[in-house]
Amino acid sequence: MSHKYLVCQGATCRCNFGTTPDKLKVLTQSKHYINDSEGKEKLTATHKDIGKTFEKNTFGSCAKMNNNPCQVVVTEWSGYYENITLAYNRGGKVLLEDSKATCPIGGKDCITIIKHGQTVEISKQNLKNTSAAKIRIMNPLLDLDEILDELDEQELDVYDDYETYTK
Numbered sequence: 001m002s003h004k005y006l007v008c009q010g011a012t013c014r015c016n017f018g019t020t021p022d023k024l025k026v027l028t029q030s031k032h033y034i035n036d037s038e039g040k041e042k043l044t045a046t047h048k049d050i051g052k053t054f055e056k057n058t059f060g061s062c063a064k065m066n067n068n069p070c071q072v073v074v075t076e077w078s079g080y081y082e083n084i085t086l087a088y089n090r091g092g093k094v095l096l097e098d099s100k101a102t103c104p105i106g107g108k109d110c111i112t113i114i115k116h117g118q119t120v121e122i123s124k125q126n127l128k129n130t131s132a133a134k135i136r137i138m139n140p141l142l143d144l145d146e147i148l149d150e151l152d153e154q155e156l157d158v159y160d161d162y163e164t165y166t167k
Contacts, residue, residue: 006081007095008034008042011117015103016110018059018070024117025055031088035118042117046092047077047099064105074101078109127151 011024026043036042054072062070079099086092101111127135127148135144 004081005097005116005118006034006084007045007097007099007113008036008117009045010042011045011095011097011113012115013054013101013111013113015059015062015070015072015106016112017063017106018061020058020060021114022054022056022059022072024049024113025053027051027053028092029086029088032086035121044086045095045117046086047080047095048090048092049095050074050076059111062105070105072111073103074111075104076102078102 007024009024009026012021013024014021024045026045026049028046028048029043032044033040033042034044051073053074057072059070059072061067077095077099078101080093080095082093084094086094095113097113097116099113100109102108103110127144132144135142
């Protein structure tokens with residue numbers, strides 16, 4: 001699996017017979033997130049994500065249907081990673097950036113992943129674990145102390161809200 005990314009919600013996909021891409025929507029589970037420090041947006045996609053599993057459920061007009069509107073229905077995924085199983089959604093195997101989907105109109109492996117959906121995101125832990133000197137070299141205008149103080153205040157606000165809620 002060297003240098004292959006796992007796929008998550010928001011991955012951009014295209015059909016060989018369509019005219020526009022669409023974004024993957026994970027509907028089979030709501031527990032496993034990747035590359036998302038808040039755990040709100042980037043659900044891990046698996047081979048169990050079949051059916052109408054895209055935001056718009058269309059790849060534009062379909063060449064296989066005389067350029068009539070496409071109506072995406074994924075019947076299966078191939079090329080998923082066999083070594084990771086998400087028990088939460090009945091044994092879903094995670095999708096890789098080179099996984100492909102089958103549509104009953106377009107045929108086997110007609111849907112490909114253009115962009116895996118992950119984005120670079122600096123977390124609070126990244127900032128705390130990096131030396132201030134290195135951060136100042138990479139971005140001399142960044143006020144690290146101010147950012148860390150603000151993050152600590154946010155943590156305290158969350159704690160205070162929790163304390164109030166549990167009383």
